[in-house]
Amino acid sequence: MGRLVVIEGLDGAGKRTLTANLTKALHDGGATVGTLAFPRYGKSVHADLVREALHRGHGDLADSVYGMGMLYALDRRGAAGEIRESLDLHDVVLLDRYVSSNAAYAAARLHQDSSGEVVKWVRELEIDRFGLPVPDAQILLRVPREVAAQRAEQRAREEADRARDAFESDSGLQDRCGVVYDQLAAEHWLSRWFVLDGVSGVDAPALAAELRSL
Numbered sequence: 655m656g657r658l659v660v661i662e663g664l665d666g667a668g669k670r671t672l673t674a675n676l677t678k679a680l681h682d683g684g685a686t687v688g689t690l691a692f693p694r695y696g697k698s699v700h701a702d703l704v705r706e707a708l709h710r711g712h713g714d715l716a717d718s719v720y721g722m723g724m725l726y727a728l729d730r731r732g733a734a735g736e737i738r739e740s741l742d743l744h745d746v747v748l749l750d751r752y753v754s755s756n757a758a759y760a761a762a763r764l765h766q767d768s769s770g771e772v773v774k775w776v777r778e779l780e781i782d783r784f785g786l787p788v789p790d791a792q793i794l795l796r797v798p799r800e801v802a803a804q805r806a807e808q809r810a811r812e813e814a815d816r817a818r819d820a821f822e823s824d825s826g827l828q829d830r831c832g833v834v835y836d837q838l839a840a841e842h843w844l845s846r847w848f849v850l851d852g853v854s855g856v857d858a859p860a861l862a863a864e865l866r867s868l
């Protein structure tokens with residue numbers, strides 16, 4: 655049975671890059687690795703509804719924090735079997751965003767903190783009712799909002815089809831989200847967390863060794 659490791663952080667923090675670097679470092683150390691990214695755009699109807707809502711700007715669905723939260727949760731519920739199979743097959747399964755993304759973004763949108771109602775709702779829905787696997791560890795890739803925004807813009811320029819979405823362009827939301835992430839990590843919400851500085855760059859081989867010893 656493999657270890658379930660989640661990578662979290664703001665839009666543009668470098669999660670996708672770290673997932674790739676960590677996968678390589680784990681492979682180099684002889685480990686087998688499975689990866690999955692949420693939302694599963696192009697792979698689930700719930701994720702595609704999320705994408706349409708985020709890119710249409712503020713429609714009725716995008717404005718509904720609980721409605722969007724439910725779609726993200728249903729996308730993950732549809733992947734529960736795939737995550738379990740991947741854990742059976744690999745030493746480590748890396749997830750680019752997971753349940754904590756829902757908690758952090760929904761709380762930030764509602765101006766709540768990590769002790770707020772919506773964070774409890776996410777946990778009850780996704781962990782207790784949907785029975786999603788609880789992570790063994792979560793990594794918070796921490797960068798100032800300005801750095802995350804610059805990187806997200808850079809990536810949007812690199813990938814012509816990837817316009818910035820409604821959450822990415824909302825600097826107030828990103829600021830509040832960063833605060834909630836810090837709280838979730840400090841409380842070890844759902845699992846133990848590793849808080850890493852995403853500006854100076856992460857030592858992927860050292861992190862890989864630490865994850866193997868979990």
Ligand SMILES: Nc1ncnc2c1ncn2[C@@H]1O[C@H](COP(=O)(O)OP(=O)(O)O)[C@@H](O)[C@H]1O
Pocket residue numbers: 663664665666667668669670671672805806808809812852853854855856
């Ligand atoms: N440590 C880093 N230093 C500088 N640029 C980075 C770093 N990590 C990622 N980037 C760049 O920032 C952009 C966003 O990174 P990405 O991994 O796609 O972030 P996320 O998945 O968190 O949205 C990409 O263009 C990527 O090349």
Ligand SMILES: Cc1cn([C@H]2C[C@H](O)[C@@H](COP(=O)(O)OP(=O)(O)O)O2)c(=O)[nH]c1=O
Pocket residue numbers: 665692693695726727751752753755756757759760821822
């Ligand atoms: C997975 C997930 C993402 N989100 C938010 C974070 C992002 O702002 C947005 C889109 O996810 P994102 O990771 O930015 O997708 P991509 O990099 O492929 O465009 O959805 C939630 O609010 N809850 C969730 O459960």
